[in-house]
Amino acid sequence: MDTASLLLELYGRIPPLAARAVDGLDAKELCTAPEEGANTVAWLVWHLARVQDHHVAELLGTDQVWVGGDWARRTGLEPDPSNTGYGHSDEEVASVRPEDSEVLLAYLDEVQRRTTAMLEGLAPADLDRVVDERWDPPVTLGVRLVSIADDSLQHAGQAAYVRGLLFD
Secondary structure, eight states: OOHHHHHHHHHHTHHHHHHHHHTTOOHHHHTOOSSTTOOOHHHHHHHHHHHHHHHHHHHHTSOOHHHHSSHHHHTTSOOOTTOSSTTOOHHHHHTOOOSSHHHHHHHHHHHHHHHHHHHHTOOGGGGGSEEETTSSSOEEHHHHHHHHHHHHHHHHHHHHHHHHHHHO
């Protein structure tokens, strides 16, 4: 298996997991926390899409999908490109209020299409390119791509867990 195929397989697992976590939930259910101060299914799926969008846009040197569409308004937020959910307070978590589950999945789908296009063109040598020198050692493209996928898969699993606690 080549590098691109391996990464496409890894990233291809994210959308179905997110879809299963939100399947059949209405807007109120998406925004229900299992206890005060906990993350909601909506926030978890929104956050995993936002992190992927933010980081992949940075890797490509392009604008984020988030700021180029109507996604922010449809989730009850402002189109702030720095807002990925990192460090959100309880109130900020609660402010993520999508119209419905389809908004979350459509946003993730658009982000995923851009990520897939990038991954399809990768060669093994591309993974060694340094993309972030703020760390010691500097972060390579390969490490960043694994980090993004890891974050997304963890949050998709958390969304499934929250769903199970509340609704299954």
